[in-house]
Amino acid sequence: MKHEIKVKTIIISLVAISLLLMYNLSSLLGSSVSSLKTVPLLLSTVGFATIGTIYLLEIQRVKAED
Numbered sequence: 001m002k003h004e005i006k007v008k009t010i011i012i013s014l015v016a017i018s019l020l021l022m023y024n025l026s027s028l029l030g031s032s033v034s035s036l037k038t039v040p041l042l043l044s045t046v047g048f049a050t051i052g053t054i055y056l057l058e059i060q061r062v063k064a065e066d
Helices: 002-029 038-065
Strands: none
Touching: 002 038
16 A cells, blocks of 8 residues: 555656646747647656656566565
8 A cells, every 4th residue: 555655646746747847848938838739748748757657666666576
């Protein structure tokens, strides 16, 4: 149960950081957050961050079992 809570916390943190990063970058570049290019970029960043986190946590879990 502890591992699941840790995983959820890390994923939520990375998603929040990704959203803030994309929002700030789009603001600095002068584009609107709701523009057609920003939304897919935002979603892909969040998706890759989530997939990467899950992958790293699974590797950590497998190493702990060995």
